[in-house]
Amino acid sequence: MDASAFVQTVEILLVEDNPGDVDLTREALANCKISNILNVASDGEEAIAFLRRSGKYAKSTRPDLILLDLNLPRMDGRQVLAEIKADEDLKRIPVVILTTSGQEEDILMSYNLHANCYISKPVDLHQFMRVINAIEDFWLTIVKLPPRGKR
């Protein structure tokens, strides 16, 4: 490990409308090796505002990773994905689709909109825990994320 990869806190944005799922995710991430801060947006518009640091989110930090549910009220998750990946500043942030649906058309559409990966949420709790840990493992320790300074 070289000097540039010093341990720092990772910022994660979770876009999820179901509080139950939010808590579950939080639980799972709490067991992470990497220290992380979890920000939550409960609908698409909030998520965009947060990312663009507009309004009340002016002081927010750009997240290193976005966990995005597709089924959101008002602005649907697919729209959010499209907007993120169309935005010059935001498109390089990895977006992990984390959603209930396992249907082919959703998977296809998500990848077409340049989602970085697609995961369907397991029903079983322990499976779910394993998945979150795997996400964290892969995206936060194995993968090299874009340097923060450039965001």
Added chain:
Amino acid sequence: MSFNRDKKSKMGEPEQKARIIESALQLATETLRECEEKFQVLFNNEIYAICVFDIETLKLLEVNDTYSRMYGYSRAELISGMTIHDITAEHQQSDEATDQARREGAMFIPLRYHRKKDGTIFPVELVGGPYQWKGRNVMVAMAHDITQRRQTEEALQSARNELEQQVAEQTEELRQMNEELQEEINERKQAEDALRAASYYTRTLIETSLDPLFTISLNGKITDVNAATEKVTGIARGRLIGSDFADYFTDPEKARAGYQQAFGQGQVTDYPLAIRHTSGSISEVLYNASVYRNDQGMVEGVFAAARDITQRKRAEDALRESQALFKTFFMGAPMGIALVDSQSWYVYEVNPMFGNITGRDMANAVMSDWVNITHPDDIQEDKDNMARLIAGEIDGFQMVKRFIDPTGAAIWVNMTVASIKLEGSNQLRHVCMIEDISQRKLADDRLHGVLADLKRSNEELEQFAYIASHDLQEPLRMVASYTQLLADRYEGQLDDRAKKYIGYAVDGAVRMQRLINDLLTYSRVGTRANLIQDTDSNLSLNEAVRNLDNQVKENNAIITHDELPVVRADPIQLGQIFQNLISNAIKFRGEDIPRIHISAQCKANETIFSVRDNGIGIDPQYADRIFVIFQRLHTRAEYPGTGIGLAVCKRIIERHAGRIWFESEIGRGSTFFFALPK
């Protein structure tokens, strides 16, 4: 000589000796003289030239007169030192001769050339032999001048040659004459053959002519006929020839008139007559005749041909009939028909129905006005089609279009246009047929409407199913996850019963999720289908087996299949059927390794597939229930599953208008059959 015995007196001895010696001497002299005479006779014969020469030196020692005369030298000259070489024309051979003589004791040379004093070379025959003479080895040779003999011989030879030559010349002359004769014979024969062939050819032409041909003499009698004449009259030529030609026509007077006309004008053409056959049938003919002359230019008779026009007449009648028929059909047809000249658009034939349908009188119309009576939306397509037709790209086309009647109402017609090409004519025409489909259109539209509604309904249903499945999953996850979370959190404080209850709750949620997914799959059989197409069922089967890889490996299942046919089916859904049936076959296995065999039978109207297993079998009394959605024959503890596999299969089969059933024996296994129509 006799001793004088009487003188036997006692003379003195020396006198006696002297008298004896004298007698002896006399005797010797006599003998010598006799020899000398003999020798002279021989030596001086006038036939052979004799010479004596020394063998060593070849010098002539003695010659006879004949020799001297023969060679032209005097004796004195010859024996003065001349050698044989001097009188021989060839030197070498003299030596050979002498050698021969020495060896064999004799010499005979049949031909040698010697030279006379005056230089003449002449042929001689030589005979001789070696002798001893005066102490020397000499050769006595006799030369016989054979000039004469040779000349005679040559003359004889010459005469013989001449004779031979004459004979050869004569023979050659004879041979040539023979050749020429042969050639003449060949030429004559060729000419005969050519003549025969030409004659045969001419006759054959006459005989094979389809028209009855016959010649009529100056007094009206038939002089020659061909086979066609025999046929049209039904009478053999033997009887025809010599008879009056007019007898065979239905109107003999008219026939004779025609014949007279031929004589008068040299020919007569297309003179209509009728010939009666012996059977009674009549042949309508056109009589054509002309006079012909012999090689002296004298008119010999009339050569006539009677062209049978019975067929043509019949054809003309048939045509008239068919035209009448066409007219009837054309006028009475239930569809509008118009015959149009493609160049000028002139409607040269149109039936009343066309007018009825379009609401206009089309007779004598010019079809170029058709744009005015066609619905604007249809004009372009109509134009394009017509352009292609006239260009020759297509022979015809069919389209549904609207005419506009005089009131402005649209009339739906099914129009078929086809180009008509007349043989031997460049004129392009087309026929335009229209069928009023107003009623049908209405029905169609209604049907379309219904179909559109159905489609929309299906789509709505599917969307509903999709959303429902989504929205139902969320709460499930919550129930399952938090129940488990509770269990984890408070593990220490939970007893076994609590854990069991939690297990049921979680289990319920998981099952619910699976049911929802299965329902979604079931609902999609109709809406997420592909086109029914030619499908290689082997490929679908392979895909299904691949998808079941895990299950197959876990159970060590052995799956075999026959070569499967190509069928009309949705390839994905066919795979689903195989997958569900095979999955069931493995799941409901017995103690033994699952053995599954797939085969197909091609019948006339359908293909019947079978999936046979060696599993636990199915009680036939449940035959109705197993294809119903969510119906199960076992508890969840015994075998997992939602009970949707067979229901999906059934729905897919129904979509293909097929049928599905099974045969089974408890404990022995089951065979599922499904039939797909062809």
